[in-house]
Amino acid sequence: MEATWPQNSLGLYVHIPFCRRKCPYCDFYSVTFADQAQLQAYTERLCFEISACSEDYRGKPVDSIYFGGGTPSLLKPAQIGTVINTMASRFTLLKDLEITMEINPATVNRSSLEACKTAGINRVSLGLQSLQDKELRVLGRIHSAAAARKAITAADAAGFHNLSFDLIYGIPGQTITAWMQTLQEAVSFQPQHISIYLLQLESQVPMARAIARGELVLPAEEDIEAMYYQAIDYLHDKGIVQYEISNLALDGYLCRHNLRYWQFGEYLGFGAAAVSRLGGRRWMNAADVDAYMAGGPNRSEAAQIVLEDMKPRQQAQEAIIMGLRLTNGLNVEAFRRRFGISLLQEFRPVVERFTSSGLLELDHGWLRLTKAGLLVSNQVLCCFVE
Amino acid sequence: MSLDHIRNFSIIAHIDHGKSTLADRLLQVTGTISEREMRDQFLDKMDLEREKGITIKLQPVRLNYKARDGKDYILNLIDTPGHVDFSYEVSRSLAACEGALLVVDASQGIEAQTLANVYMAMDQDLEIIGIVNKIDLPGADPDKVKTEMEDVLGIASEEIIPISAKTGQGVEEVLEAIVSRVPCPRGEEHGPLQALIFDSYFDSYQGAISYIRVVSGQIRRGDMIKMMSSGKVYETTALGVISPYMTEVETLGAGEVGYLAAGIKNVSDTRVGDTITLASNPADNPLPGYQEVKPMVYCGLYPLENNDFERLRDALDKLKLNDSSLFYEPESSDALGFGFRCGFLGLLHLEIVRERLEREYDLSLLATAPSVVYKVMLSDGSEMDIQNPKLWPPAQRLEAVKEPYVKASMMVPNEFVGAIMELCREKRGQYVNMEYLTSQRVMITYKLPLAEILYDFFDALKSRTRGYASLDYEISGYEISDLVKLDILLNGEVVDALSMITHHDNAYYRARALTQKLRRIIPRQMYEVVIQASIGAKVIARESVKAMRKDVLAKCYGGDITRKKKLLEKQKEGKKRMKQIGHIEVPKDAFMSVLNIEKE
Numbered sequence: 001m002e003a004t005w006p007q008n009s010l011g012l013y014v015h016i017p018f019c020r021r022k023c024p025y026c027d028f029y030s031v032t033f034a035d036q037a038q039l040q041a042y043t044e045r046l047c048f049e050i051s052a053c054s055e056d057y058r059g060k061p062v063d064s065i066y067f068g069g070g071t072p073s074l075l076k077p078a079q080i081g082t083v084i085n086t087m088a089s090r091f092t093l094l095k096d097l098e099i100t101m102e103i104n105p106a107t108v109n110r111s112s113l114e115a116c117k118t119a120g121i122n123r124v125s126l127g128l129q130s131l132q133d134k135e136l137r138v139l140g141r142i143h144s145a146a147a148a149r150k151a152i153t154a155a156d157a158a159g160f161h162n163l164s165f166d167l168i169y170g171i172p173g174q175t176i177t178a179w180m181q182t183l184q185e186a187v188s189f190q191p192q193h194i195s196i197y198l199l200q201l202e203s204q205v206p207m208a209r210a211i212a213r214g215e216l217v218l219p220a221e222e223d224i225e226a227m228y229y230q231a232i233d234y235l236h237d238k239g240i241v242q243y244e245i246s247n248l249a250l251d252g253y254l255c256r257h258n259l260r261y262w263q264f265g266e267y268l269g270f271g272a273a274a275v276s277r278l279g280g281r282r283w284m285n286a287a288d289v290d291a292y293m294a295g296g297p298n299r300s301e302a303a304q305i306v307l308e309d310m311k312p313r314q315q316a317q318e319a320i321i322m323g324l325r326l327t328n329g330l331n332v333e334a335f336r337r338r339f340g341i342s343l344l345q346e347f348r349p350v351v352e353r354f355t356s357s358g359l360l361e362l363d364h365g366w367l368r369l370t371k372a373g374l375l376v377s378n379q380v381l382c383c384f385v386e
Numbered sequence: 387m388s389l390d391h392i393r394n395f396s397i398i399a400h401i402d403h404g405k406s407t408l409a410d411r412l413l414q415v416t417g418t419i420s421e422r423e424m425r426d427q428f429l430d431k432m433d434l435e436r437e438k439g440i441t442i443k444l445q446p447v448r449l450n451y452k453a454r455d456g457k458d459y460i461l462n463l464i465d466t467p468g469h470v471d472f473s474y475e476v477s478r479s480l481a482a483c484e485g486a487l488l489v490v491d492a493s494q495g496i497e498a499q500t501l502a503n504v505y506m507a508m509d510q511d512l513e514i515i516g517i518v519n520k521i522d523l524p525g526a527d528p529d530k531v532k533t534e535m536e537d538v539l540g541i542a543s544e545e546i547i548p549i550s551a552k553t554g555q556g557v558e559e560v561l562e563a564i565v566s567r568v569p570c571p572r573g574e575e576h577g578p579l580q581a582l583i584f585d586s587y588f589d590s591y592q593g594a595i596s597y598i599r600v601v602s603g604q605i606r607r608g609d610m611i612k613m614m615s616s617g618k619v620y621e622t623t624a625l626g627v628i629s630p631y632m633t634e635v636e637t638l639g640a641g642e643v644g645y646l647a648a649g650i651k652n653v654s655d656t657r658v659g660d661t662i663t664l665a666s667n668p669a670d671n672p673l674p675g676y677q678e679v680k681p682m683v684y685c686g687l688y689p690l691e692n693n694d695f696e697r698l699r700d701a702l703d704k705l706k707l708n709d710s711s712l713f714y715e716p717e718s719s720d721a722l723g724f725g726f727r728c729g730f731l732g733l734l735h736l737e738i739v740r741e742r743l744e745r746e747y748d749l750s751l752l753a754t755a756p757s758v759v760y761k762v763m764l765s766d767g768s769e770m771d772i773q774n775p776k777l778w779p780p781a782q783r784l785e786a787v788k789e790p791y792v793k794a795s796m797m798v799p800n801e802f803v804g805a806i807m808e809l810c811r812e813k814r815g816q817y818v819n820m821e822y823l824t825s826q827r828v829m830i831t832y833k834l835p836l837a838e839i840l841y842d843f844f845d846a847l848k849s850r851t852r853g854y855a856s857l858d859y860e861i862s863g864y865e866i867s868d869l870v871k872l873d874i875l876l877n878g879e880v881v882d883a884l885s886m887i888t889h890h891d892n893a894y895y896r897a898r899a900l901t902q903k904l905r906r907i908i909p910r911q912m913y914e915v916v917i918q919a920s921i922g923a924k925v926i927a928r929e930s931v932k933a934m935r936k937d938v939l940a941k942c943y944g945g946d947i948t949r950k951k952k953l954l955e956k957q958k959e960g961k962k963r964m965k966q967i968g969h970i971e972v973p974k975d976a977f978m979s980v981l982n983i984e985k986e
Binding site: 011013015028068111138196197199200221222224225228244258260261262267269273274275277282307308318321322325357359374375376377378379381382383385 | 454862910912932934935936937938939941942943944945946947948951953954955958961
C-alpha cells in the first residue's frame with residue numbers, strides 16, 4: 001500500500017455537529033442548530049483549539065482539509081475562511097491541498113457557494129441522498145429533489161469543478177428502477193465523484209424502530225445487491241470508476257482526504273466529537289458541544305478521550321481492514337516494507353480460504369476483495385481481526 | 387454427648403415453598419451464623435444454585451440449640467434439593483434422619499412434590515412436623531392449608547406450626563418441636579462402627595470428602611476404616627462437623643452427622659449409600675444402601691474447539707467426583723467430531739452440568755438434543771438399549787421398539803382439569819385416575835412417555851394452568867411404541883447430531899416445526915443452505931436459508947474506525963459460537979432446538 005500523500009503530512013478534519021433537524025436514520029453526533037451566536041462561538045472555539053494544538057504537530061505539512069458534520073454548510077463562508085486561515089497559521093498548508101466541505105442542498109445558494117469558494121473550499125460533497133421526493137421524505141431530509149437540483153446547478157455556477165454526490169440505496173420503499181433513475185439523473189450533472197451508501201441503521205435510531213414495528217419495509221437483500229452492482233456497472237460505463245467499497249470517481253478525482261483513512265494515514269480532528277490519530281493513538285474530543293465549548297482541564301485543549309492505543313500489530317491489522325476497502329487492495333510488498341508483516345504468510349489460512357471461495361484475489365502482488373466480495377466484505381475483514 | 391441430645395432432621399417441601407429460607411432462619415435463630423455472615427440461601431454454595439434459586443446438592447449443617455427445657459441440643463439439619471430431577475438426593479437425606487419438617491406454602495397449599503416427599507418420609511418412618519410457611523403474605527390462608535394437610539396427609543391440624551421463615555415468626559416453635567417431637571437417634575454407642583455415606587464430594591486438597599451419619603459405634607481421627615462394599619481400607623485423616631463451616635473434631639459417635647476425609651483419590655471409592663466400618667473391628671453387616679440411580683436422559687456434549695476434548699474429559703472426571711449420578715463415555719459424531727455421551731437424571735440436571743462445565747472449567751460446549759433410552763427389538767430376536775439416535779437400526783432390521791413411560795401426578799385447581807387432560811392427550815398420555823384431594827384440588831394421574839415430558843411438557847403445563855399446576859413423576863416402565871428416526875440434512879448431508887426419535891404420528895409435524903426453526907436460527911451464509919427432514923430416504927419437510935447478499939460496512943471514515951472495528955470483532959466473536967459443519971456455520975443452540983420447537 002503505497003501512500004498517496006506526501007510523507008509526514010496530515011489531514012485535518014473539522015466537525016460541525018449542528019443540523020437543522022436530525023435525520024431519522026442518522027447516528028452521528030449532532031445537535032439541533034440553535035442560532036448564529038452559537039455558531040460564532042463554536043467557530044471561535046475551533047480556532048482556539050487549532051491555535052492551541054500541540055507543538056508536536058505545529059508546522060506539519062497538510063494536504064487535505066475536510067469540513068464534515070452535522071451540517072458544515074450552516075457555517076457562514078466567513079467562518080469557514082477564519083478556520084482555514086487559523087489552520088494556515090499553525091500548519092504548512094501544501095500547495096494544491098484539497099479542501100472539502102459537506103453541503104446540505106437546503107442550506108446553500110449560488111452566492112453562498114461562491115463565498116465558500118473564495119474562503120478556500122475547492123471540493124464540495126453534496127448530500128443529495130436521492131433525487132426522488134418520496135425517498136427524501138422517507139429519509140426525513142429537509143430538502144426536496146428540486147432543491148437538490150438547484151444546489152447542484154448553484155455549485156456548478158459558483159465554479160466548483162470537483163463535485164461529489166452522496167446517494168443512498170436500500171431506502172424503505174425504494175425500487176431498483178427508482179435507484180437507477182436517481183443515478184442516471186445524477187450522472188447527467190457530470191459530477192467528478194459519487195459515493196453510494198447502503199442505508200445502514202443502528203438499532204436505536206427512529207427509522208430502525210419504525211422498521212421493527214413494520215411501518216417501513218426495507219428492500220429485499222437480493223434487490224439491494226442488484227442496486228449496488230448495477231450502480232457500479234452503470235457508473236463505470238460513464239467513466240466514474242469504483243475505488244472503494246462505496247466510492248467512485250473520475251480518473252484523478254479520488255477523495256484525497258478519505259484515501260488517507262483507508263491507507264492508514266495520520267489525521268487530526270477539531271470540534272466536538274472529532275477524532276484524531278497519530279501513530280498508534282486514536283483519540284476523540286468530547287461528543288458534547290457544551291463540554292467541547294468549556295474545554296479541557298486548563299481550557300487549553302478540548303476535553304478528550306483516548307479511544308485506542310494500538311500496538312504495531314494492531315496498527316497493521318487496521319491497515320488491512322481499511323486497505324482492503326480499496327478496490328486496488330493492498331500491495332503485499334509495500335505492506336511488508338511498511339509494517340514488517342508478510343500478509344500471505346501471517347494470514348495464510350484466511351487468505352487461502354477466501355481466495356478459494358472467490359471473495360479475495362491475489363493479482364500481481366496485490367491482495368484485494370473481488371467484486372463479489374465487496375458487498376459481503378465483513379465476512380472477510382472480520383477474519384483479519386485478532 | 388449422649389444420643390438423647392441429638393436430633394437429625396431434614397426439610398422437605400415443594401419447590402419454592404420456602405425450604406432454604408427456613409434453613410437460613412434456623413441458622414440465624416440458633417446463632418450458628420452471625421447477622422454479619424448471613425446471606426440468603428446460605429447453604430447453597432454454588433453460584434448456580436443461588437442464581438436459579440434452587441438447591442442442587444444436599445448439605446448437612448450442625449445447629450447448637452439451648453431448648454426451653456434448659457438443655458443443650460445438637461440439631462443436624464440436612465437441606466435437600468427441591469427439583470424432581472434430584473428426588474434421589476431427598477431420599478438419601480431422609481435415610482440419615484429421624485424427622486422431617488414438611489413445609490407447605492400458606493397460599494399455595496399442597497403440591498405434587500409435597501406429596502411425593504411426604505410419602506418418601508413416611509416410607510422411612512420419619513416423624514413429620516407439619517409447617518405452614520409464608521403466613522405473612524397477603525394471599526395466605528393458613529387455616530385452609532392446615533385443613534388440607536390434615537385431610538390429605540393425615541397430619542393433625544392442631545400440631546401444624548404456622549410460621550414466616552422470612553420474618554422469623556414461629557421459628558422458635560419449630561426448634562422446640564424438633565427437640566420434643568423428633569425421636570433421638572437410636573444406635574449402639576459401643577458396638578462395631580457402622581456409618582452411612584449419604585453424600586460425597588471432591589476437594590482438591592483432601593481428596594474425597596464424605597458426609598456420614600454414624601449409626602452405631604464411634605469413629606476417631608486416625609482410625610483405619612474399611613468400605614464395606616469394596617473392602618478397601620483407608621486411614622481417616624480428618625473428621626468434623628459443619629456448623630456452618632467445617633470444624634474438625636476428634637470423634638464422631640452414634641447418632642452424629644459429620645464429614646470424613648481419608649485421602650481417597652477417587653470419589654467412586656466413597657460410593658453414596660456405602661457403609662464405613664473399622665478395619666480392626668468390622669461390623670457384620672452393612673446398613674441398607676440406596677438404589678443406584680440410573681440416568682434418564684442422554685445427550686452428546688462436544689467441545690466447540692476440537693482440541694478441547696481432553697480438557698472436557700478432565701472436567702467430566704472432576705465433576706463426576708461430586709456427582710455420582712453423572713454418566714459419560716466417549717463418542718464421536720460425523721458432524722461434531724469427538725465428544726461424550728452423557729447421562730443425566732433429567733433436563734435440569736443436564737443444564738446444570740453443562741453450565742458448570744462451561745463456567746467452572748471454562749469450556750465452550752455444544753449439547754445435542756436429549757434422548758431417553760429406548761429398548762429396540764431386532765428382527766434377529768436380539769434386543770438392545772439405544773440412547774443415541776445415531777445408533778438407531780434401519781427400519782428393515784427393526785421388529786419393535788419400547789420407550790420409557792412415567793407415571794405423572796399433576797395437582798391442580800379443578801377448573802384446569804380439562805386443560806390438563808387435553809395436554810396429556812396431545813402428549814400421548816394414558817389416563818390412570820383422578821382424585822379430589824379437597825373440593826377444589828384435584829390430583830390427576832397419567833401415564834406419559836418420558837420423551838414427551840422432556841420436550842417442554844412442564845412449560846406447557848404451567849402456561850395452560852396459569853402456573854397453578856404442579857408435577858411429580860416417576861418411571862413406570864417400558865411400553866411398545868410406533869417410533870421413527872427423524873434425520874436432518876443440511877445441503878444434502880445428514881447431520882447425525884440433529885437426528886431425533888419421534889412418534890410416527892408426530893413425525894410430520896415435528897419435521898416441519900424443526901426445519902422452520904432451523905431456518906430461523908441458521909444465519910445466512912455465503913451459499914444457500916437447504917434444510918431437510920427425512921425418515922429413512924424419504925424427505926418430509928424442506929426449508930432453505932438464502933445466501934447472504936450483503937454484509938458490509940457501507941461507511942468507514944476517520945471518525946468511526948474504532949466503532950467499526952468493534953463491530954468486526956463482535957462478528958468474529960459470533961463465529962466462535964458457531965459450529966462449522968462442512969461449509970455451514972451452525973449456531974451451537976441449534977442442536978438443542980428440538981427441545982422447544984412446540985413453543986413456536
